[in-house]
Amino acid sequence: MKKLINDWKLVILLCLTLGLAPFFPEPHIVGKVRWLAGGAVGMSPMDYFDVLLHGFPFLLLVRLIILKLIPAKKESN
Secondary structure, eight states: OOOHHHHHHHHHHHHHIIIIIIIIIHHHHHHHHHHHHOOTTOOOHHHHHHHHHHHHEEEEEEHHHHHHSOOOOOOOO
16 A cells, blocks of 8 residues: 555556546636635535545645655664
């Protein structure tokens, strides 16, 4: 499991497919983020789940970027 969530290719593929789908007229996550930024008036629990579902690949990508930027601590024996 750890190998899957640390695989750059898979995470980028998830961002481009699940994260942005459906693509037209605008990516779904963009519309949901705009809705949240506008006060989330009228959002149902299903809409919040939708934000989580479409936003999760981007969270994984941000996590990988942070892990790449912060050097790993080496344990000394």
